[in-house]
Amino acid sequence: MKKQVVCIATLALLFAGCSSKNISEYNKPDIYWYQKMVRYVSSSDLDKADEYFTSLQSEHFSSPLLKEAMLIMAQAHMDNEEYLMAKYYLDEFIKRYGNDRNVAFAKFLKIKASFLAFKxxxxxxxxxxxxxxxxxxxxxxxxxxxxxxxxxxxxxxxxxxxxxxxxxxxxxxxxxxxxxxxxxxxxxxxxxxxxxxxxxxxxxxxxxxxxx
The missing domain is CATH 1.10.287 (Helix Hairpins)
Incomplete structure (x- = not known):
C-alpha cells in the first residue's frame, strides 16, 4: 500500500512539473520569444524556431521585433532549402511592413528563393x-x-x-x-x-x- 502511495505521489509530482513547464511557456515578453527563436535558428531546429516565432506573433502582434524576426525566419528557411516556407515569411513581411524599400527587398528575396528552388x-x-x-x-x-x-x-x-x-x-x-x-x-x-x-x-x- 505504501509503495502504491509513493508511486502515485511521484506521478503526481511528475505531471505537475510537466504542467508547470508548459504554463511557463505562455505570457512571456517579446524578447523572450525572439531570443528563443534565434537560438533554435542557430542550432538549425527550424520547426522549433517556427513555434517560437508563432508565439512571438501571437502574444506580441505589434512588437518591433516581429519585422526582423520575419526576415530571419525567411533567410533561415532559404538557407535550409525550404523555399516555400521562406516565401511564406516574405509574403507576411510584405503584408505587415510594405513600404517601398521594404517591399523591394522582400520581392528580391522571393525571386532569389524561386531561383534557388530550381533543381x-x-x-x-x-x-x-x-x-x-x-x-x-x-x-x-x-x-x-x-x-x-x-x-x-x-x-x-x-x-x-x-x-x-x-x-x-x-x-x-x-x-x-x-x-x-x-x-x-x-x-x-x-x-x-x-x-x-x-x-x-x-x-x-x-x-x-x-x-x-
Whole structure:
C-alpha cells in the first residue's frame, strides 16, 4: 500500500512539473520569444524556431521585433532549402511592413528563393517560367535599385536555361517526327538573344544555374 502511495505521489509530482513547464511557456515578453527563436535558428531546429516565432506573433502582434524576426525566419528557411516556407515569411513581411524599400527587398528575396528552388530543367519548367516572369515584373516595377544587378544575373541564367530547354524539346519532337511542334521551339531558339555557342552546359542541372 505504501509503495502504491509513493508511486502515485511521484506521478503526481511528475505531471505537475510537466504542467508547470508548459504554463511557463505562455505570457512571456517579446524578447523572450525572439531570443528563443534565434537560438533554435542557430542550432538549425527550424520547426522549433517556427513555434517560437508563432508565439512571438501571437502574444506580441505589434512588437518591433516581429519585422526582423520575419526576415530571419525567411533567410533561415532559404538557407535550409525550404523555399516555400521562406516565401511564406516574405509574403507576411510584405503584408505587415510594405513600404517601398521594404517591399523591394522582400520581392528580391522571393525571386532569389524561386531561383534557388530550381533543381531540374525538365521537371521544373513551370517554376522556370514563373521565375522569369517574376524577375521581369520586378525590373519593370523597380527601374533601378541596389538589387538589380543580382536580379539581372539570375534572369540571364534563367534565360540560358530556357534556351537549352527549348533546344532539347525541339530535338525531342524531331526525333519523334513531330516537325510542326519542333518548329515552334526552333523559332523560339532562333529569336532568342542568346546563341548556342555562347552557352556551355554543365552536366549537373543544379550547377547549371547556381555555378554557371
Amino acid at each position: 531540374n530543367i525538365n521537371r521544373d519548367q513551370k517554376l522556370l517560367q514563373d521565375t522569369i516572369a517574376e524577375a521581369e515584373s520586378y525590373k519593370k516595377e523597380y527601374i533601378q535599385n541596389e538589387y538589380m544587378p543580382m536580379v539581372d544575373t539570375m534572369l540571364t541564367k534563367l534565360y540560358m536555361a530556357q534556351y537549352v530547354l527549348n533546344e532539347e524539346i525541339a530535338a525531342l519532337y524531331e526525333r519523334r517526327g513531330k516537325m510542326k511542334a519542333a518548329k515552334i521551339y526552333r523559332e523560339r531558339v532562333k529569336h532568342s538573344w542568346l546563341k548556342k555557342d555562347e552557352i556551355d552546359v554543365p552536366t549537373n542541372w543544379y550547377d547549371y544555374l547556381i555555378n554557371w
